[in-house]
Amino acid sequence: MNSVRAVEGDRWVVVGLDNGGNANNATVLDSAGDFLVDGLLESPSRVKEGPVVAVQALAEAFDNVLDQTGVPRAAVRSVGLDTPGPASATGVISAKGSTNFVDPAWRGFDVRGALEERLGLPVVYNNDGNAAALYAHHVHFGLAGNSRSSVSAIVGTGLGGGVIEAGRIVSGAAGMAGELGHVHIPMQGLLGDGQALPSCNCGFEGDAESVASLTGIERNLLPYWLARHPEHPLAAEPSLATAAKLVRGLGEAGDPLARTIFEQQATAIGRLFTIAANFTDPDAYFVGGGVVQAGAEFGQWFLDQVVRHTSLRDEQRQVATFALVPDLDMAGARGAALAARQSVPRGTT
Structure with missing residues (x-):
């Protein structure tokens, strides 16, 4: 309350x-x-x-x-x-x-x-x-926040995010910095056999949001997996939009198809963070959004998948932390x- x-x-x-x-x-x-x-x-x-x-x-x-x-x-x-x-x-x-x-x-x-x-x-x-x-950064680092850097990926209808350097938002010259969803990521090994290159509402193909977002589930991931598993209960839903909103609950319950979809999303975020590691080398990586507002077990599982698919050098892994955005x-x-x-x-x- x-x-x-x-x-x-x-x-x-x-x-x-x-x-x-x-x-x-x-x-x-x-x-x-x-x-x-x-x-x-x-x-x-x-x-x-x-x-x-x-x-x-x-x-x-x-x-x-x-x-x-x-x-x-x-x-x-x-x-x-x-x-x-x-x-x-x-x-x-x-x-x-x-x-x-x-x-x-x-x-x-x-x-x-x-x-x-x-x-x-x-x-x-x-x-x-x-x-x-910015909030995730300052909660995580407290008084040390002004001397630390972080990158956040917020999974929702789209994929938002932010880059924090020395405790302040990096907004960029035109205000478009931190639009992490529209960064192109490698798709080899992320997509299933015969899975089409995913497209984004922004007009890009193969960006992070085309996979790691509710829109990505509805538009790109769910049609592919339901075509391979037409017997799945989601195939009986009246629309892809309705079915896409049910995927998270099934993922929490351990449904294999839903977990496969979320592993693709986690892989996309991990590859996005790999790019960040080679571009800004932040102190911390945060993941937020509806996908991690679910049950504690599922949120931790998803974060673990992101960590597993983020390629860091040994020196980076010794000092970097991964965490969920609090109080989303x-x-x-x-x-x-x-x-x-x-x-x-x-x-x-």
Whole structure:
């Protein structure tokens, strides 16, 4: 059950807003580094109604979290916002649109700037994968986070992620850094006999998201495996979309076909991390998303498969760690708040 704590004394705060396809989640982080909301504090995001309505919904989520925590508006120094990507480093949604944002008015919309104007406060923008990656990094490393690096892969409808260096998000010149799902990975040995090169919604073939995502299961993996095993119960489902959503539960239960699908996904992430090892050589690799929010045994099994398929040099394996993203439902809002806190000048009162 969600609980909140009031800000103590005259501490300043930042607010984190995680904007999703169905809900906004909000949190408050005070100047001492304490989160004042222990769980989800959600409200409808209304993104399908277009940006004007959605920005108003974000403003309402902001007001609500201040009411719930008893924080005066004057104590807020900055607001962190995350949304699904792709978007620019300054929070302008891609001209081709963005995940969950189906209204054409979202294309090229400056969501960060619109919220900043609506609230009258500085707004720091990141995509949702980057925000979750930042939270995972700081939970794992604590006070040492500012001297460590990490790479995160977040498996959902697509494959998000983030690269953290010296405790800060690497966003890139155009804001597109950390789009790990669209990195091409080797497919030899990953695909089954006669399995077609998987395609991604972005137009690429053979990228990590084409395998390691719910979309990848529906579009590429499940059709192949059901064609080889037409007697499987999933073959009787009315649509591939319905069947794909059932794969995780079957994987938890140990179903061989489902486990084969998830091993392909884990292999894809392992190969992605192998590329990261030779590119950034991070201190830690994090895996998050619905696939690891399942039962503890299945989440650990999946992480073990990722580790097994990540090729590190002996020197790297001695110092690198692998872990699951914690508190994933809250990771976006909390990561957004951490990014906002980093933007507040030292010595602020």
